[in-house]
Amino acid sequence: MDISERKKRILRAVIEDYIATAEPVGSKTIAKHAGLNISPATIRNEMADLEAMGLLEQPHTSAGRVPSPGGYRFYVNELMERHRLSVQEMERLNAALQLKTQELDRVITEASRVISQITKYPSYAMSAGPSHVTIRRFDLLMVERQTFIVVVMTDTNLVKNKLMRLPADLSESQIHLLNCLLNTSFTGLTPEEITPELMSVAKQTAEDAYALLAMVVSFAIEVMKEQETYAIHMSGLARLLEHPEYRNLERAQPLLAYLSEEKMLSTLPMPDDSDVKIYIGPENAVGALQDTSVIVASYDIGENMRGLIGIVGPTRMDYAKIAARLYYFAEGLAKLLGPGESSSEH
Amino acid sequence: MDISERKKRILRAVIEDYIATAEPVGSKTIAKHAGLNISPATIRNEMADLEAMGLLEQPHTSAGRVPSPGGYRFYVNELMERHRLSVQEMERLNAALQLKTQELDRVITEASRVISQITKYPSYAMSAGPSHVTIRRFDLLMVERQTFIVVVMTDTNLVKNKLMRLPADLSESQIHLLNCLLNTSFTGLTPEEITPELMSVAKQTAEDAYALLAMVVSFAIEVMKEQETYAIHMSGLARLLEHPEYRNLERAQPLLAYLSEEKMLSTLPMPDDSDVKIYIGPENAVGALQDTSVIVASYDIGENMRGLIGIVGPTRMDYAKIAARLYYFAEGLAKLLGPGESSSEH
């Protein structure tokens, strides 16, 4: 895009003023801006050009200019300076990262809450599991005659358990046999690889203990499947209403409805690679997000898992600042949850 | 409260009309009501009396009447007929109760979502644990040389586990010893009963394995504490905006902010006994709920635990219908989760 240096400076001034005030920006306001020694009339001409290029918009003829989504995009790509966190900001984020628990679900929930508080926007957080999980190890523990605890450990080092009650008695040796059978024949398999044939072979070996075996296997499958699905959490929804663009309900309601519909959340942007991504207005595929921007940071939880933390807000937002905060926070979460930590189940 | 039969009928007609329309009800409207063959003028007189008794209110001099919180209370206590669910309603609720998972957290979340959908109000659901939990049983499983799975089972039949890594090697026999020590000295104790003295005695017995012991015990304490805390979930927040009383933001915003603030949620009404409870307007202790009503049903999960499911909405709501639905749903959840089921951890 060939665009003069002066136009860039004007565009940037318009965007930054609009981000700060939420009011359409007039030529006079820009003229007063330090560093630009040009008259309002000149600026008007330049703004008319910028509008023709699709970077600015006019709500109506006699109002100032407002950045278009394309304008924001240009700003984010080329004009925006990297925001450096102040010491206070870092301290605040660090304090928030002192999470008491390392339980994945809770960390995600808490992280989302904190980011929402700090950014003043609704925030979403999620964890995405790997696509192929297998069981590495089974353990059967007998509690009472007909009560067992089954413990399974996945190849992602996650441990899950379940208490099971059985109508039939089983002896210690039967349990031992079952344990061996499970650990030899059912480890390293994806749910699809546990075929009816495999089960019928196992049935012959397990005999009376087959009922328990079946329960254990179906639990294992459940665990594997669950790992592959997403856990998602949204926080601070009502903060949307604190921003002037959502002061009228017609605008706010559909967005709030979308964001509070749990099912819909999985349609929020979820980038694959590790970076802060910014989706401005119509760059979002989802209809309800056409007038909003989404900023999302992704981080490595290790063992094939990724975490995501992002915020949703009006297109007018301080992209530099928010992106920097998300980036810093995501880095902190990666350290907290990332590879090298012992992953604890929940 | 001595109040004539006719006044009761008028009050009831006013309330039910207001519930249906959300508009102040005039004398003419009531006069047209089937069954009441009295003129608007008479009704005006009666309504003036009802207002003097504090059961009705007038938004302004020349508007119709609106029920006061006291009026709703009287209606709920004495006038309201028990709503009987239609077959469709029951089917819908039954379908919603076909939850795939029995994981407590998920059931709670899902139940809240469903109730919110059905009632069109934001809903909250929670589980409250017992006040004293102890560990019934410990199991230590060795995965690799320095990696262990610890499994603890509480006296509420909940099983939790954690993967632990240790910098030091331990032998099979040391593990066995530790297992015995844990199961003899640390079972049946509340977190408070695990004193520094007890730990130092254990230290002498455990010797090299003390590091692992300490990790296991602190995990056990974490599990016990966690059991005593509440898990809460809110769903369908944005539905609030669908109701006319929240069409202006000044009214909606503080309530939405309150309900989306996770910490605050624990101040929502949480009755102890099994019944549907109704809190109307100022009957709620919390300031943010002064203009709202809360209907909440409580049910038994068994093993000392209770579940709660409720909705929040404007004071104008169809108390009979909502209460009936919550009651039915809570009963279903009790069957699903209640005593007799094997409680599975998550």
Added chain:
DNA sequence: TTTAGCACTCGAGAGGAGAGAGTGCTAAAC
């Protein structure tokens, strides 16, 4: 190429008129 000047446009907000719904009171009817 930039700037000053000026007519023009458009939205926000204030003020006022009128309609409509509902009331309370009075006096007549049952």
Added chain:
DNA sequence: GTTTAGCACTCTCTCCTCTCGAGTGCTAAA
């Protein structure tokens, strides 16, 4: 004594008009 019809009154809501002010685009001069 209770109920009802009639009527003046009150208050909100909506619509209309008017004005104000901010900001623009265009033209002509610097």
